[in-house]
Amino acid sequence: MNTENTTDIFELKLSEEGVRSIKKFSRLAEIVVFIGALNSLAMFITAISRIFQGPYNYSDIDLIQDVYFNFSPYFNLIFGILLLMQLFYYWQIKKIFAESIANRDEIAFNRSFSALVKNAIWGAVGLAFSLLFTIFDAVVYFRYYY
DSSP states (O other): OEEEEEEEOOOOOOOOHHHHHHHHHHHHHHHHHHHHHHHHHHHHHHHHHHHTTTTOTTTOHHHHHHHHHHHHHHHHHHHHHHHHHHHHHHHHHHHHHHHHHTTTTTHHHHHHHHHHHHHHHHHHHHHHHHHHHHHHHHHHHHHHTT
């Protein structure tokens, strides 16, 4: 067992139920990462194909709608990258959990919380970015179609 400078808030004992739950999480994480990667790939293919088509010419609409329609492929591209970053750290959590249990390494187990924080940060950035685009989407909808 590794030792490092620690602050003992409480002593954590991992029960068999905890080990089973982490193993279930690991299997679920593989599915989540696979589906997320497919989602990102679809976003990239769609965004890149629309970007290479060039900007649309919406001569019959105003500037806000024009920006909206021409910005959406870039949104998909950026959001796909943010999703991949989040999935990377989600995978790291799974990997570190599994290794720490297999090696009975409490230091590695504690290191998994760093990956958890990074996953949450990328998730928050992705959600904030999505919120901005959703607000823009709502403005366009209510202004022109409602």
